[in-house]
Amino acid sequence: xxxxxxxxxLIACSLAYGLVLMDPGFISVALGAIQRDLxxxxxDLRHIVSMYNVALAxxxxxxxxxxxxxxxxxxxxxxxxxxxxxxxxxxxxEDLSLLLLARAGQGVGASLLIPGSLSLLNDIFQxxxxxxxxxxxxxxxxxxAMALSPLCxxxxxxxxxxxxxxxxxxxxxxxxxxxxxxxxxxxxxxxVAPFDAVTHCLCVTFTGGLVVLLTDRGSPSYWxxxxxxxxxLMIVIRESRGSIKVFHRxxxxxxxxxxxxxxxxxxNFSFYGVLFYFSLSLARDSSVTPISTALALLPGTGVxxxxxxxxxxxxxxxxxxxFLGAGGLITIFGLMIFTLFNLGSGLVFLMxxxxxxxxxxxxxxxxxxxxxxxxxxxxxxxxANGVFNTCRQFxxxxxIATFFTAHDAxxxxxxxxxxxxxxxxxVVAVGVMSWxxxxxxxxxx
Numbered sequence: 001x002x003x004x005x006x007x008x009x010l011i012a013c014s015l016a017y018g019l020v021l022m023d024p025g026f027i028s029v030a031l032g033a034i035q036r037d038l039x040x041x042x043x044d045l046r047h048i049v050s051m052y053n054v055a056l057a058x059x060x061x062x063x064x065x066x067x068x069x070x071x072x073x074x075x076x077x078x079x080x081x082x083x084x085x086x087x088x089x090x091x092x093x094e095d096l097s098l099l100l101l102a103r104a105g106q107g108v109g110a111s112l113l114i115p116g117s118l119s120l121l122n123d124i125f126q127x128x129x130x131x132x133x134x135x136x137x138x139x140x141x142x143x144x145a146m147a148l149s150p151l152c153x154x155x156x157x158x159x160x161x162x163x164x165x166x167x168x169x170x171x172x173x174x175x176x177x178x179x180x181x182x183x184x185x186x187x188x189x190x191x192v193a194p195f196d197a198v199t200h201c202l203c204v205t206f207t208g209g210l211v212v213l214l215t216d217r218g219s220p221s222y223w224x225x226x227x228x229x230x231x232x233l234m235i236v237i238r239e240s241r242g243s244i245k246v247f248h249r250x251x252x253x254x255x256x257x258x259x260x261x262x263x264x265x266x267x268n269f270s271f272y273g274v275l276f277y278f279s280l281s282l283a284r285d286s287s288v289t290p291i292s293t294a295l296a297l298l299p300g301t302g303v304x305x306x307x308x309x310x311x312x313x314x315x316x317x318x319x320x321x322x323f324l325g326a327g328g329l330i331t332i333f334g335l336m337i338f339t340l341f342n343l344g345s346g347l348v349f350l351m352x353x354x355x356x357x358x359x360x361x362x363x364x365x366x367x368x369x370x371x372x373x374x375x376x377x378x379x380x381x382x383x384a385n386g387v388f389n390t391c392r393q394f395x396x397x398x399x400i401a402t403f404f405t406a407h408d409a410x411x412x413x414x415x416x417x418x419x420x421x422x423x424x425x426x427v428v429a430v431g432v433m434s435w436x437x438x439x440x441x442x443x444x445x
Contacts, residue, residue, distance in 0.1 A: 005183050009124050012179035013117035014138050015172055016076060018145035019083060020110045023052060025149025026165060033162040044096055050215060051100050055107025057393040058208030062200045064115040064386020068379065069195050072119035073185055075382075077177065079112025084173035091163040106169075115385040122373045122381060128317055131373060135366045136312010143304035143362070151298070199238050206231040207390055214397040252384050256375045259432040263368045264388050265395040266429040270331065270422050271361050273399030274338065275300065277415070278354050280407050296347065300354035307362020315367055320437035323363050328430035331360030332423050339419045364430070371436055 031045050040048075067075045086105030093099045121134045156165050209228040213221070239247055247253060275297070282296060307327075315323045334356025341349040369388075376384035406415045 006124055008179045009120060009183055010134055010137055012176045013076075013121050014141035015176050015179075016080065016113040016117045017138055017142040019169060019172060020056075020113050021142045021146040022149040022169075023106065023110070025146065026153045027052070029150050029153035029157060030162040030165055033157060037162065038094060038096075038099075040096065048099055048103055050212075051103040052107040052110070053215065053397070054208050054211050055104045056110045057211040057390060057397070058204045059108050059111035060115065060390040060393060061203045061207065061383065061386040063111040064382040064384070064389070065195070065200060066112065067115050067119040067382030067385065071185060072116055072123055072382070073180060073183060075112050076116030076120055077180065079109045079116050080173045080176050081109070082106075083109030083113060084170045085109075087166045087169035087173075091166045114389050115382055118369070118373070118385055119382050128370070128374060132315055132366065132370050133312045135369050136308050136310075139362070139366055139369070140305045140308035140312070143301065143308055147298060147301035147304070196238070199235060202231045202235045202238070206235060210394070211397050214394070214401050247383060247387075252376070252380050252387060254375070256436045257372065257384055257388075259436045260368050260372045260375070261388055261391040263364070263429040263433050264392040266425045267361050267365055267368065268392045268395030269399035269402075270335070270426060271357060271399070272396045273403035273422070274335070274354060274357050276400045277338075277403040277407055278350055280404065281350075296351055297354075299351055300358045303355050303359040304362045307359045308366055311363050311366040317437070320367050320371075321434045323367055324430050324434050324437060327360045327363030328426055329360070330356050330363070331426050334360060335419050335423050335426070339416050364433070367437065368433060371433070375436070
């Protein structure tokens with residue numbers, strides 16, 4: 001691949017990832033305006049938010065497999081088209097059913113943007129050093145989008161209506177398509193197993209149902225539990241007895257990749273759980289305004305950019321263990337601050353704790369992502385990427401649900417045990433990833 005394609009492709013992939021991470025900020029700020037304009041209930045708004053998350057999580061494995069079968073660029077282009085179409089439909093819709101359909105389209109498109117952009121970077125950048133730099137920029141730009149999207153949405157909504165806000169997604173999608181246009185399409189791979197539509201449908205059912213169970217705050221739905229377990233059982237049977245293997249267990253589920261899946265789950269569980277707890281504490285304080293909440297969260301999300309950039313710039317395979325250790329210690333120190341202080345005893349301390357957790361995990365995440373790309377063989381890199389990001393999405397949902405329950409516990413007694421459990425999980429994740437990083441270093445020498 002020619003080097004003159006690298007910079008435009010990196011920008012396009014970073015923008016694609018930024019689209020995914022901008023959505024929570026955009027939709028959270030726009031919900032009030034949407035409710036007033038379309039006269040929707042609180043339940044309707046919750047469905048609008050959850051539809052995107054369920055569609056995103058349920059299709060990540062399918063999206064990763066498509067990257068292997070049709071090529072990373074084709075998968076990314078399809079994702080961009082779906083996301084832009086869903087955004088335009090959402091802006092034009094006035095009926096709840098159409099809004100939900102548009103959000104589902106955005107979620108499916110976003111599920112292709114994540115593994116598609118990562119797989120394309122893996123194809124374009126050849127050396128491990130180049131890949132780490134690319135992942136650093138990719139994650140750093142996504143962090144910028146996540147940090148600034150609430151403030152940008154608030155400023156835009158003071159001048160335009162909420163529908164215009166989502167047209168910005170269409171404009172950014174067109175820019176991505178223009179940047180990717182000169183990049184030649186890769187030849188279809190012949191070393192990939194045939195596409196198994198039945199198993200992928202079962203995966204969509206299992207992951208989507210599990211996300212609904214994790215995020216539903218009401219009583220558990222027994223029929224949904226039965227559906228999720230049935231889908232999982234059918235996946236296991238088809239993978240063990242069928243002639244077509246979607247997951248290629250010796251390749252997709254080898255110990256080094258299992259460690260990465262675990263670490264990805266713990267990282268997102270820790271970050272989004274603490275972030276949600278902090279946001280919820282601010283939201284329930286009547287003296288804190290929405291703009292104050294956004295500004296209080298800005299340092300904690302902004303340092304993600306610094307962590308990603310530092311790791312991408314300086315983390316070579318020989319230094320992976322150093323960055324993992326430093327990131328783990330910083331994260332643990334930040335979590336311990338949350339065990340010592342609450343919102344009443346010091347907002348500044350909690351902001352510092354969130355910033356430390358964010359920065360520590362930002363030192364770890366690019367390394368884990370890079371190791372997934374390094375350890376997965378070429379014929380399953382898309383599927384491995386999809387499984388990894390599915391685990392990360394489970395971490396998001398489980399972290400938010402668990403910390404929400406702890407926040408509502410009487411006198412906050414449930415929070416400290418949860419924080420200490422999180423610290424233990426971070427220690428284990430850093431330990432296993434240090435072991436995997438040593439294998440990666442031996443592989444690259």
